[in-house]
Amino acid sequence: MWQNRGSDPDETKDQYMSINGKAYIVGAFEHPTRKAPDKSVAQLHAECAAGAIRDAGLTRDDIDGYFCAGDAPGTGVFNMANYMGLKLRHMDSTDSGGSSYLVHVNHAAQAIAMGRCNAALITLAGRPRSEGSSGTVVRSRGAGVPDEPFELPYGPVTVNMYAMAAMRHMHEFGTTSEQLAWVKVAASHHAQHNPNAVLRDVVTVKDVVDSPMIADPLHRLDCCVVSDGGGALVVARPEVARSLKRPLVRILGAAEAPKHQAGGRIDLSFSGAAWSGPRAFEEAKVKPADIQYASIYDSFTITVVMQIEDLGFCRKGDGGKFVADGNLISGSGKLPFNTDGGGLCNNHPANRGGMTKVIEAVRQLRGEAHPAVQVKNCRLALAHGTGGSLGTRHGSATVIMERE
Numbered sequence: 001m002w003q004n005r006g007s008d009p010d011e012t013k014d015q016y017m018s019i020n021g022k023a024y025i026v027g028a029f030e031h032p033t034r035k036a037p038d039k040s041v042a043q044l045h046a047e048c049a050a051g052a053i054r055d056a057g058l059t060r061d062d063i064d065g066y067f068c069a070g071d072a073p074g075t076g077v078f079n080m081a082n083y084m085g086l087k088l089r090h091m092d093s094t095d096s097g098g099s100s101y102l103v104h105v106n107h108a109a110q111a112i113a114m115g116r117c118n119a120a121l122i123t124l125a126g127r128p129r130s131e132g133s134s135g136t137v138v139r140s141r142g143a144g145v146p147d148e149p150f151e152l153p154y155g156p157v158t159v160n161m162y163a164m165a166a167m168r169h170m171h172e173f174g175t176t177s178e179q180l181a182w183v184k185v186a187a188s189h190h191a192q193h194n195p196n197a198v199l200r201d202v203v204t205v206k207d208v209v210d211s212p213m214i215a216d217p218l219h220r221l222d223c224c225v226v227s228d229g230g231g232a233l234v235v236a237r238p239e240v241a242r243s244l245k246r247p248l249v250r251i252l253g254a255a256e257a258p259k260h261q262a263g264g265r266i267d268l269s270f271s272g273a274a275w276s277g278p279r280a281f282e283e284a285k286v287k288p289a290d291i292q293y294a295s296i297y298d299s300f301t302i303t304v305v306m307q308i309e310d311l312g313f314c315r316k317g318d319g320g321k322f323v324a325d326g327n328l329i330s331g332s333g334k335l336p337f338n339t340d341g342g343g344l345c346n347n348h349p350a351n352r353g354g355m356t357k358v359i360e361a362v363r364q365l366r367g368e369a370h371p372a373v374q375v376k377n378c379r380l381a382l383a384h385g386t387g388g389s390l391g392t393r394h395g396s397a398t399v400i401m402e403r404e
Contacts, residue, residue, distance in 0.1 A: 163216060256276050
């Protein structure tokens, strides 16, 4: 079995410009809708953009950088720039699935550090619920993935790709369904305070393991919700950030990495966070033990367990034990996570939940989360996203932020 899980050597890392402290997140907005049959995807993007710009205290004319991904309609960035009337000096349409928006935060900070733009807008929007589609159970049969034609005869869908990873984790480390269930329980404890959450009922471990089996060992309540909606962020130069009447959220470190099938040498027990996490921590000059709040991509409960391990919050194989007994619940747990309810309970717009991970981390750092879940004196937060499938190929991205 392929066992290369550590950071790969990078002989040129000294050539890279650090973004530590060179850009700030000044605006954040999450669309309140969870079902939008009367709106287009472009309209949702524009409404999210307007919300984030307004939250920052800026105007559309202040935006000179724009980032979007494959959820944007048409050919993406320039079509949306035209739709919203943006005059740009820099644009980027990098697409790495659900991790795209954390990659965009990283790329926006890099562009700002190089003087390419002063204030960058990042948007996400989608209508999978209104359109009757679900990234949870139905996988795209697009022709763009080179090796997908070899996989399609076996009928892969997203949920059973994650189920393979979950089953392997259980086999290697003794992880149990009850331990996975604690991730959903924690998310539900937070979602009860979110009036916009799709699922607001608090659930128990028994509720999760007694829910219908979707793909062994994942039950229905191990899976994320499907929702319309979206969100947006504004990243700006330090001078711009300090001129605004908003709490200062500084980007300390960010990193991204793909994890693929390595020519068939597949190890399903870890994610790309094993690479992006250590690099982000190195740039931020902090340790996992310093983090007070974590937004962790939660397409499925197993996604959270594996990423918590790979990000260094516990040893590999101990993720099940780490999340058990309410250790992710704000106010009582070791690592408060996804205090908006996350993808498991709140929303998963466009089947891409990375944007909302950054938004809730910003809320925590500003002290603007719901009082029942606000982490006391939260000054250091992490957001992590995954795009693709843990069972096949995916992109990972990590962003570490600080309230200045």
